[in-house]
Amino acid sequence: MDKVNLKDKLKKFDQLWSPKIIGEMNELYIKVAKLKGEFVWHHHDNEDELFYVVKGKLVIKLRNKDIELEExxxxxxxxxxxxxxxxxxxxHVMLFEPKSTLNTGNVKNERTQDNLDWI
Amino acid sequence: MDKVNLKDKLKKFDQLWSPKIIGEMNELYIKVAKLKGEFVWHHHDNEDELFYVVKGKLVIKLRNKDIELEExxxxxxxxxxxxxxxxxxxxHVMLFEPKSTLNTGNVKNERTQDNLDWI
Structure with a gap:
């Protein structure tokens, strides 16, 4: 039952592409992550996923267009x-996604993160 | 399938204590609202509710403590x-809450908003 400051949470780690859990509600997790470079094409069979940009610019490529997100x-x-x-x-991003969401979705490879830490 | 800019959405209305829907995912709505003054004591029987401060300062009074939120x-x-x-x-706040959430929770009065608009 404490408030969460996004920037404070983001100061606590440097690892890229490694989402950290900062809150939970209604069967969703709220996470923060630091991203740089390109991830892997994937989808989530059962989960909608929200990306909110806290700092910087993120391109989310879809098969038919690019979404360019700013702060x-x-x-x-x-x-x-x-x-x-x-x-x-x-x-730096904040993510909202159901607890069942795997970062690489339908893909399992060396970038898959099975057990996320709370920070 | 478009991105959402919080500040652009918040420019579209002036009404206080009247949440507007700006997105949906996994049976939740994402909303923005402008608040000033004091609301009404209430709770939600079945829904966790997230308040994120976009601009300004918000105090969320609980029965045993105050939570002071900044941007x-x-x-x-x-x-x-x-x-x-x-x-x-x-x-100015962004809210995450299940679609079933009523702004005044267990209370029904003149501040209750039954049908929220998308903006």
Whole structure:
């Protein structure tokens, strides 16, 4: 039952592409992550996923268009839609997603994070 | 399938204590609202509710303590917990809550908003 300051949470880790849990509500987790470079194309069969940009710029590539997000903007990726997050420079994001969400969705590889830490 | 810019959405209305829907995912709505003054004590029987401050300062009074939120901070009010939002000056917030959430929770009065608009 404490408030959460996004920037304070983001100071607590440096690891890229490694979401950290900062809150939970109604079967969702709220997470923060630091992203730089290109992730992997994937989709989530059952979960919509929200990306909110706290700092920097994020491109979310979809198969038919690119979504360019700046600070104070969010995009919801509906379940089933393939997407590829790309960050030219380091970007800090807040994520909202059901607890069942795996970072690489339908893909399992060396970038998959199975057990996320709370910070 | 478009991005959402919080500040652009907040420019579209002036009405206080009247949440507007700006997105949906996984049975939740994402809303923005402008608050000033004191609301009404209430709780939500079945829904956790997240307040994120976009601009200004918000106090969320609980029965046993006050939560003081500034820009870039959020607080999750668990289901069943009585709360009273108070804003000395106008504050702009983003809300995450299940679609079933009524703004005044267990209370029905002249401040209850039954049908929220999308903006």
């Amino acid at each position: 104070g903007e969010f995009f919801i990726i509906p379940k089933g839609i393939e997407h590829l997050p790309v960050a030219g420079e380091e970007v | 870039g901070e959020f607080f999750i009010i668990p289901k069943g917990i009585e709360h009273l939002p108070v804003a000395g000056e106008e504050v």
